[in-house]
Amino acid sequence: MPDTAGSCKRRTLGSNFGELEAVIHKNVADALAENTGAGDSVAPLVDGNHVAGATIIAEQSIVLAGQPWVDQLFARLDDSIVIDWYIGDGETAETGDVICKLVGQAEALRRGERTALEFLRTLSAIATTVARHITARDSGTARSLNASEALQHLNRAQQYAVRCGGGEDYLIGLQTPGITPVDIAMVFRID
DSSP states (O other), rough: OOOTTHHHHHHHHHHHHHHHHHHHHHEEEHHHHHHTOOOSSSSGSSSSTTTEEEEEEEOOEEEEHHHHHHHHHHHHHHHEEEEHHHHHHTTTTTTTTTEEEEEEEHHHHHHHHHHHHHHHHHHHHHHHHHHHHHHHSSSSSOSSSSOOOOGGHHHHHHHHHHHHOOOOOOOSTTTTTOOOOOOOEEEEOOO
């Protein structure tokens, strides 16, 4: 897969950082409202004062995308959570690689688990698909990759993921023949 480490941030964040940051905040707020709106039935069973560690592990080869969303998610849940990223956006993680480790209140880690994986899986699927398409074309750039219109609320996030995968533009849908998003497998393990 192409080496896109850091390029998604440079190409996406640039002068539009404020816009992307606002989108990240909105995406995280919406996801938290959806996933925990009626309350989390499991998180309260965990001792809120217990400090725990968690690890996110790749279960297949991927191009990572979504780090800013996960950072914002856990900052909202508990700003004392520490996240140590071993693989950054635009970098390739192989099966079994530790993507990041988190330390913080067990309840907050548990409340953010599903949402964090949803962001990472969705955005990494786009980045991985773009990277594989670029490799298959052997061109070094992708000028015609887009993310599905079905996820309009993540439109800007998907543009970010396309860039993490090495793409440059955002013109047609991933539903285009030959452009099939991959399923991404990751595990969130609380120690």
